[in-house]
Amino acid sequence: MNTDDFREAWRSAAGDGLAGLCVPSRFGGGGLGAWGTAERVEAFGREHHDLGLVFGVMAHLLACAMPVAEFADDALRAEVLPRLCSGEWIAGNAITEKDAGSDTSKLSTTAVRSGEHYLLNGEKSFVSNATAADVFVVYAVTDPALGYLGISALLVERDSAGVTVGEPLPKLGLAGCPAAVVRFDDCQVPVTSLIGREGAGAAVFRASMRWERTCLFAAYLGAMDRVLGRTVEHARTRRQFGRPIGANQAVSHRLADLKVRVEAARALLYRACAAMDRDEVSDLDVAMAKLAVSEAAVEVGLAAVQIFGAAGYAGDGAVDALLRDAVGSTIFSGTSEIQREIIAKELGL
Incomplete structure (x- = not known):
C-alpha cells in the first residue's frame, strides 16, 4: 500500500x-x-x-x-x-532500535538538554506508520547514569530539521502498515514536547504497552472469528473421498480445539480490560492476554491454511493473510518469550 x-x-x-x-x-x-x-x-x-x-x-x-x-x-x-x-x-511510535528490541533499557538514542531544547540523535527501526507519519513519539536517553530512570519520551514532528524517514521495510505480514527506519541527527526538540517529566519514559512506555497488549490484540480476536468461520464453512462443503472433510475427526476436533482456544483468549483479554477499567490491572493479566491471543492467532492461521489445502497455500489472502499477520503478533509489543518471563516473575519464579 x-x-x-x-x-x-x-x-x-x-x-x-x-x-x-x-x-x-x-x-x-x-x-x-x-x-x-x-x-x-x-x-x-x-x-x-x-x-x-x-x-x-x-x-x-x-x-x-x-x-x-x-x-x-x-x-x-x-x-x-x-x-x-x-x-x-x-503518529508513529519510535522506540525499537537495531540493538535494543526487547531490551528497551539499552537504547542508544540520546536527547541532551540545551537551554529550552533537547538535541536528539539516534536511529529507530521498525517505526510503524513511519512513511506517512506527521509526528513521532520518541524514546531517548536523557541521563545515561540513571539507567531506565534516565529514559524520556518526546513528541517530535516529522518536518523538524534533522529527521530522516527511510523507505518502507519489507515485512512478512501487516503489509497495510508501512514501517521504516527513522534517523534523528542533531534534531532540536522543544522542552515543551516532553511527554511527562524527564526520566519518566520507562513508565510512559509501560503504560502504553498495557493498552497495546490488550486493546490492539482484540483485532486478532475479530480476525480469528472471521477466518475460523470461513474454515468451518469450507470443512462443511469441501468433499473428499465421498464426504465433507469436516466429517473427519482430525479436522473437526482441530476446529473444536481452536474454538475453545479463541474463546479462552477472548476471556483473558476482556478480563484484563475490565481490570484496567477498575484501575486494578496487573502485569500478569496483560501478559497472559497478549500471549494467549497472539499464539492462538498463529494456530488459527496455520490451521486455516492447512485445512484449505492448496487453496490456502495459494496465497491470495483469503485465509493465509492471518497466518502472515499473526507471526508478527508474537514478536511486537513484547515477544512471547518476554510475556512468559513476566508471567513467571508474577508467579514468584
Whole structure:
C-alpha cells in the first residue's frame, strides 16, 4: 500500500472515530475505557481484512495518543490530541532500535538538554506508520547514569530539521502498515514536547504497552472469528473421498480445539480490560492476554491454511493473510518469550 492509499484508508478509519477511541472526549476522543475500546477494535479486525491498517491505527492510538493523553501537560494535550483523534496527524511510535528490541533499557538514542531544547540523535527501526507519519513519539536517553530512570519520551514532528524517514521495510505480514527506519541527527526538540517529566519514559512506555497488549490484540480476536468461520464453512462443503472433510475427526476436533482456544483468549483479554477499567490491572493479566491471543492467532492461521489445502497455500489472502499477520503478533509489543518471563516473575519464579 503506497502512502496516498494508506492516508485515504487512514482518514476513513479516523472518520469512524477509531483514531481516538479511548482518548478523553474533551480532547476530541471517544472517551471509552479499555473494554469499550477492545470491543470496537475487535469489530474492526473482524470486518476489515487488512490487519496492517488496523495495526497502524491502533499503534497510533495506543502507543502514541494515549501516552500524550495520560502523561503530557495540558498545553501539549490540547495542541496535539485533537489532531491525532481526527486523523489530521498520523503518529508513529519510535522506540525499537537495531540493538535494543526487547531490551528497551539499552537504547542508544540520546536527547541532551540545551537551554529550552533537547538535541536528539539516534536511529529507530521498525517505526510503524513511519512513511506517512506527521509526528513521532520518541524514546531517548536523557541521563545515561540513571539507567531506565534516565529514559524520556518526546513528541517530535516529522518536518523538524534533522529527521530522516527511510523507505518502507519489507515485512512478512501487516503489509497495510508501512514501517521504516527513522534517523534523528542533531534534531532540536522543544522542552515543551516532553511527554511527562524527564526520566519518566520507562513508565510512559509501560503504560502504553498495557493498552497495546490488550486493546490492539482484540483485532486478532475479530480476525480469528472471521477466518475460523470461513474454515468451518469450507470443512462443511469441501468433499473428499465421498464426504465433507469436516466429517473427519482430525479436522473437526482441530476446529473444536481452536474454538475453545479463541474463546479462552477472548476471556483473558476482556478480563484484563475490565481490570484496567477498575484501575486494578496487573502485569500478569496483560501478559497472559497478549500471549494467549497472539499464539492462538498463529494456530488459527496455520490451521486455516492447512485445512484449505492448496487453496490456502495459494496465497491470495483469503485465509493465509492471518497466518502472515499473526507471526508478527508474537514478536511486537513484547515477544512471547518476554510475556512468559513476566508471567513467571508474577508467579514468584
